[in-house]
Amino acid sequence: MMKKIYFREWDLESRSYWMLLVVLAAIAGIGGLAALYMEHNGHWVTGMNNQIVWGTPHVFAIFLIVAASGALNVASIGSVFNKTIYKPLAPLSALLAIALLLGGLLVLVLDLGRPDRLIVAMTTYNFKSIFAWNIILYNGFFVIVGIYLWTVMDRKMKCYYKPAGVTAFVWRLVLTTGTGSIFGFLVARQAFDAAIMAPWFIVMSFGFGLAIYMLVLMDVFKRDKRPLGDAIMKKLKGLLAVFVAANLMFMVTYHLTNLYATENHAFEAFILVSGGVYTALFWVGEVLIGGLLPLAILFHPTLSLSRGWLTAASVMVVVGGWMTIYVIVIGGQAFPMALFPGKTILESGFYDGVNGMIASYTPSIPEILLGIGGVAVALVVTVIGIRMLKILPISLADEVADPHASV
């Protein structure tokens, strides 16, 4: 019989809490100033140009948005699939999902050419555009996950818990499908025009979101000394390993499918062999840091029992995941479009991949600061959320959390 689980606000000592908040807010503020600087001058101060039109801010934004939907998974396993051990984890899962989405969207919006016209994007829709659908999906996500969080935390709302949980789960799947489809529908670019982008993004979201969830869970529990037992961590660790493996499988499938068609050989050679920084990021970032190394740790009989190694594996999934998005988004644009199949462009007044030349892009400091600012916003929201609301269980010790523990 499982013990009753109580939730309480994060009771980190006041000084440490405010210090943490000030540091995070300062990072977020610097990101805001960077956005202001880029907006005031125009995008010429960034590394972006007419060839690489989506730069580092998009990498951060897409990573955070994908991770947001993944962070909700922990809650969904409890609410939709009735796994009791995950139920106490649900409030933090929902809060993180909202926080990460907010951070990602802020970066996305502040990188627009005209962020002052956000109201236009909210009021004038082209329903053929997956971007327009995403605006609705993102806004809906806030509302639905907000309601779900309410049903989890308020006893009076208990009767709506299940429908809210199922709706949130379905919505998050549709949302990530929408994010992946931004690329899936781009017929002109060899890197993107693939139906697998949508399910691949969903699988990536599982891994990124869970890795961030585990990092936050371990950190906030450690900071105010709440017990966090191995039973929960074992479950999460196993789940993360499955997600990382699934991500690797989708990545391999994507590249093998491309390799099957001769027309894509040049693009694949670029990513896998000759693409310089993109090839390095692919093998070292996407395959090694984001895939094989964390898998080795997570499946290792002794290392996977250590919190330090679990933290390292989660950090690797996050860093490797960021690099994966970088290779997809920026590597995909750097490879020249096939304007004239069967012909080589000898000269061009607009950098059309002369003699197969790759488009140049170097991330600028303001772009990176804006992206990091988005991460900081997500953490600020999380920290304030757990401090103000009863999000965290008082204990997740094995005898409390594990339904099979012998007490």
Added chain:
Amino acid sequence: MNNSQDTNQKRRQFLLKGAAVTAVAVAPGVMLHTAAKAKPLGDAVTDAVRWGMLVDAAKCADGCDSCVQACNDENGLNLLQKPQGASDEMWDEQIPKWIRNVKVKDNLTGHVTNLPMMCQHCEEPPCVDVCPTTASFRRADGIVMVDRHLCIGCRYCMMACPYKARSFVHEVVEHKLTRAPRGKGCVESCNFCVHRLDDGKTTTACQDACAKDGHNAITFGDLNDPGSEVSQALKEQSSTQIRADLKLNTGVRYRGV
């Protein structure tokens, strides 16, 4: 009494002179307006016309950039100043270009072709499909362009365009032409010199420049009018669409590519 008669006389003369001056000033405008048979600016364009272009690459001279210069002048693209502190290299990759010269070589035969590339004014434009706010739109007369009041600068259209025809305005626009309004943070591209067409003219700046140089590689006109020069030329000889495999039914066709 005499005084008041004098005054009336003077008033009459003044009014007559005034009317005559007004008539002289206004009449040519009215006459010209009628002669040009321009569509009143308030009237919506219709699909009775589909503007289109034929580029004969065989006539496109190596090293000539008259069309590019003419486009820059016509649309005020060359009024942009390089921002202080921007490197020449980066600036060249960031400055908007609505039309550019491309030289391509056939991988098998080695045949080299010169041609101008610009917005291909697709009947099924991917840029219009992906635009979240309907800022990218296709006019009934086939011109694909950007509504600069609705463009939020998301650059999704630039990701979607198979011809890399669009540019993002990376810097503050201090000087611009009334006929070609533009601004920082929006996307723009060739619009077939829409201001000319709406003014009753029937040629584009690039076409005029090419003809002036004696190359005549660009023919422009109404594809729906079987009697138009462009329709006749297209009917006479075969032409191709760039990336015809995408089935976008482009308004710009090429010969000799």
